[in-house]
Amino acid sequence: MIEAAPIASEAIANVFKTLAPGDVQLFPVSIEGVPEQHFVVNATKVIDCIDEARCREVHHYDKDDPAPGYEGEYNWIYGLRIDPSKTEGARVFRLKKFKIAFIVSEDVKNALEAVGNLGVSFERVTGAH
Numbered sequence: 001m002i003e004a005a006p007i008a009s010e011a012i013a014n015v016f017k018t019l020a021p022g023d024v025q026l027f028p029v030s031i032e033g034v035p036e037q038h039f040v041v042n043a044t045k046v047i048d049c050i051d052e053a054r055c056r057e058v059h060h061y062d063k064d065d066p067a068p069g070y071e072g073e074y075n076w077i078y079g080l081r082i083d084p085s086k087t088e089g090a091r092v093f094r095l096k097k098f099k100i101a102f103i104v105s106e107d108v109k110n111a112l113e114a115v116g117n118l119g120v121s122f123e124r125v126t127g128a129h
Contacts, residue, residue, distance in 0.1 A: 006041045006102060007031075012118070013039040015111045016092065020104075023092040043103075048096035049086035055079050056129060074098040082125045101125075 056079025091105040
């Protein structure tokens with residue numbers, strides 16, 4: 001199963017390379033009409049740390065008719081919450097049963113925001129709603 005991976009500028013890629021070198025792979029890519037180098041950012045860690053009891057709302061794939069390849073996974077989660085004690089110290093990772101989420105630690109988030117012009121938004125996944 002292939003999950004979408006973010007494409008980042010060199011400045012963004014440098015944040016991942018500096019703060020989470022063991023958690024990501026960076027693959028150089030060229031974008032037609034754009035002279036600057038970009039990178040596909042692949043989170044190499046997949047961690048089972050969803051705290052379902054603290055999530056606002058969870059939707060599983062239908063047990064009677066699951067989407068092929070998604071058996072036992074979440075279709076969607078509102079108010080996602082994770083258990084930080086289960087993240088194994090990773091600063092960047094995907095969630096085992098909800099791989100669409102690309103999770104970064106607070107320090108990585110702050111460094112990414114300092115670069116600016118990200119085209120993404122962040123949502124807190126720890127603590128109270």
